[in-house]
Amino acid sequence: PPSSSLAGKKIVITAGPTQETIDPIRFFTNRSSGKMGYALTKAARDFGGNVTLISGPTSLEKPDGVSVVNVKSAQDMYEAVLAEFSDADVVIKTAAVADYRPRVVHEQKVKKKDGDWVIELERTVDILKTLGEKKESQFLVGFAAESQEVETYAQKKLKEKNADMIVANNVTEEGAGFQTDTNRVTVYFKQGDVKPLPLMTKDEVAHRLIMMISEQLEKGREN
Numbered sequence: 373p374p375s376s377s378l379a380g381k382k383i384v385i386t387a388g389p390t391q392e393t394i395d396p397i398r399f400f401t402n403r404s405s406g407k408m409g410y411a412l413t414k415a416a417r418d419f420g421g422n423v424t425l426i427s428g429p430t431s432l433e434k435p436d437g438v439s440v441v442n443v444k445s446a447q448d449m450y451e452a453v454l455a456e457f458s459d460a461d462v463v464i465k466t467a468a469v470a471d472y473r474p475r476v477v478h479e480q481k482v483k484k485k486d487g488d489w490v491i492e493l494e495r496t497v498d499i500l501k502t503l504g505e506k507k508e509s510q511f512l513v514g515f516a517a518e519s520q521e522v523e524t525y526a527q528k529k530l531k532e533k534n535a536d537m538i539v540a541n542n543v544t545e546e547g548a549g550f551q552t553d554t555n556r557v558t559v560y561f562k563q564g565d566v567k568p569l570p571l572m573t574k575d576e577v578a579h580r581l582i583m584m585i586s587e588q589l590e591k592g593r594e595n
């Protein structure tokens with residue numbers, strides 16, 4: 373779309389899971405494939421955006437015509453996002469970032485022995501929350517991956533993270549959330565509007581979301 377208000381805008385998108393190291397053999401991760409974030413990357417690029425994709429480990433091909441920063445841990449992702457934040461126009465946080473990581477990272481393989489192994493976890497930094505605190509003119513979009521009470525948690529995230537938009541998906545629903553080629557999302561806007569979208573391919577969901585973001589920037593410009 374040639375007249376998109378995203379043309380030439382710097383759009384930072386995070387995608388995929390993070391990996392939190394336990395020892396040289398093992399790590400904690402999650403079910404994110406990166407598909408949703410990569411679909412958004414392509415849609416934002418096609419709308420004329422100048423896109424930087426910050427990606428956790430995925431098996432997806434690098435999209436053409438965008439800058440890609442590859443990261444592993446939540447801490448890496450935090451540093452990469454922060455480095456791109458100050459001159460960003462839009463930030464979309466699709467990545468499934470670990471909330472916890474092992475308190476101790478073992479330099480050598482932990483050998484098995486009799487009995488249980490208890491691994492203590494500590495909190496990682498909340499990237500979206502930090503961005504919400506630092507935000508100036510950036511349009512901030514968060515995701516919410518929930519398994520129950522989607523609306524309550526999405527509204528809570530909208531406020532607590534100072535986001536402009538939260539895209540919520542119920543990951544227990546058939547055809548939605550992690551790994552599938554489709555998704556069903558509901559969009560919650562800062563101004564209070566709620567927009568449910570039907571089940572569609574992730575490419576179609578991405579296209580609709582990018583159109584909504586473009587409209588919001590357009591409105592912001594008029595006001």
Ligand code: PMT
Binds near residue numbers: 407469518541
């Ligand atoms: O990758 P796919 O297989 O295609 O799956 C898509 C998806 C299910 C991963 C995607 O649609 C999705 O819901 N992404 C958000 C996953 C998530 O971590 O949600 P959350 O509710 O735990 O986190 C809320 C928001 O805070 C997210 O924008 C997340 O990026 C951000 N976050 C979370 C933890 C953290 N330490 N820092 C963050 O910034």
